[in-house]
Amino acid sequence: MGDHVHVRLSQGLGVSEEGELVEYSRCRCGATWTKTYEVTGGEPDRPDW
Numbered sequence: 001m002g003d004h005v006h007v008r009l010s011q012g013l014g015v016s017e018e019g020e021l022v023e024y025s026r027c028r029c030g031a032t033w034t035k036t037y038e039v040t041g042g043e044p045d046r047p048d049w
């Protein structure tokens, strides 16, 4: 039963109190992850419209 391979399903994005981008994801087994992207530097990347 220990060979379950987690499948991370994105649950959305948020912003921490520090202004970091946080991605929430979870597996159908109930495991959850939070991945933080440190936003360093001045300007964030923007799409080239």
Ligand SMILES: [Zn+2]
Residues within 6 Å of the ligand: 004, 005, 006, 007, 027, 028, 029, 030, 031
């Ligand atoms: Zn899992």
